[in-house]
Amino acid sequence: MSKPIITVVAGPPGVGKTNFIREQIPKDSPAVYFSPGTGNVPIDHTCLATDFPNLKIITDAQQSQLIEYLANGTVAFIELGFYLELDAMSSLLDNIPSSRIAIIPPGTENSEWHQWANQTVEGFAIESNINNCQFWRSPTRGQIIDPASLDVFWYDELTAGAYGQIVRAKAIFDIADGRAFYFDFVLGKETEYQELNLPRWLKGRPERFSGIEVFGHNLNQKALVETLQGCCLPDAAILAYQQQVKETLGITE
Numbered sequence: 001m002s003k004p005i006i007t008v009v010a011g012p013p014g015v016g017k018t019n020f021i022r023e024q025i026p027k028d029s030p031a032v033y034f035s036p037g038t039g040n041v042p043i044d045h046t047c048l049a050t051d052f053p054n055l056k057i058i059t060d061a062q063q064s065q066l067i068e069y070l071a072n073g074t075v076a077f078i079e080l081g082f083y084l085e086l087d088a089m090s091s092l093l094d095n096i097p098s099s100r101i102a103i104i105p106p107g108t109e110n111s112e113w114h115q116w117a118n119q120t121v122e123g124f125a126i127e128s129n130i131n132n133c134q135f136w137r138s139p140t141r142g143q144i145i146d147p148a149s150l151d152v153f154w155y156d157e158l159t160a161g162a163y164g165q166i167v168r169a170k171a172i173f174d175i176a177d178g179r180a181f182y183f184d185f186v187l188g189k190e191t192e193y194q195e196l197n198l199p200r201w202l203k204g205r206p207e208r209f210s211g212i213e214v215f216g217h218n219l220n221q222k223a224l225v226e227t228l229q230g231c232c233l234p235d236a237a238i239l240a241y242q243q244q245v246k247e248t249l250g251i252t253e
Contacts (some may be wrong), residue, residue, distance in 0.1 A: 005070060006096055008089065009101035010080040011113060012130065013168040013184035013215050015123035018044045021066040021077045025052050032069045032076040037084050041137040041211040043170055044079065047182050050197045055066040070096055070224065078091055082215075083135055086116045127187040129169050134164075136221050137213035140228070142205040144238050145173045149231035159185050164219040171212035176233060178202045180210065187216075202242045202251065205235075 007024060009017045025031055025048070033048055033055055045057045058066050058076075070076060080088060093100070102113035103123035114120060150173060159166055169185040178200030185191045201208070214224065234240070246252075 006075060006076045006078060006098035006100055007081065008093060008100050009103060010086055010100070010116065011082070012105065012122060012126060013082045014126045015105055016101045017079050017103050017123075018048070018130060020101070020121060020123070022048065024077065025055060026075065027049070027052070028054070029121065030054050030056065030068065030074055032056045032058055032074055033079070034063070034064070034066055034076065035079040035081060036060060036088060037081055039137075040139050041183075041213055043172055043211060043213060046172055046209050047196065055137075056095045069148050077084060082130075083184065086112065091171075099156065124186065125188070130167060130191070130215075133167060133215055133217055134219040134221075135213070135215050136219055136224065137211065138225070138228070139209070139211040140173065140232070141208070141210055143210065143232040144206065144234050145231050146237075146242075147173050147175050147177075153227055153231050154183060154185075154191065158214070158224075159191060163214075163221075163224045163227075164216045164253065166214060166216040168215040169213070172196065172210045173212075174201060174206045174208075174210050176238070178242065180206075200245070202246055204242075 003190045009021055011017050021033070031054065033043055035044065037060065038045065039060060042059060048055055049057050056069065066076065078089060080086065099119065100117045101119045101121060102117035103121050104111065104113050105124065105126050105128065106122055126236050157163065158169060166185065167187045171183045172180060173183065174180050181193055182196055183191060183193045
């Protein structure tokens, strides 16, 4: 039997799919990552790309290139978001050797994930009631977020239930001092965050990806949009912050 060259990972939101893939990516050889359906909010793509220079990221618009990489024997990782049907990539997977891995919460039995997968891995304990949840995502490319406003929005409002009961939320934001941060929240856990390994952006509005996605019950999307917009700095404030950071760091142009 041919050795699988595609590892397909699926599971419910927040269970640890991307973390699992991160642990499997080879550090010294080329590999491909594709998560279909992410559109213009490729949060996981961006995080993985900053940590693995040899990882080729495939977007929805580049899906045809995936076949070319596979034809050359390149190892590929496909992450199926919880918002996709499990057979979303069946036309490809039925013709190329693949390993289907389901990341499932502890204690889960006889689920659709078990029926789909040829291997199951125990992931994180997560909120099991995801029926009738809503999914909202938005790019924020070109925006810089005021750090104090971001703290209030994320910790005191969003994850505290001001816009509905949030089951899962993750985002990448550019902040005023030029750094980019990844935020990761799963209901029942504290937010995890990390600075991305990217150069400080200190020349006007960022020309790189940033964005947010939220999954939960009874989302007030209008209030979410309005509040997030209120956290974004105007041009004059951006330039003032950037000049201050340059002076502090001794950067001259």
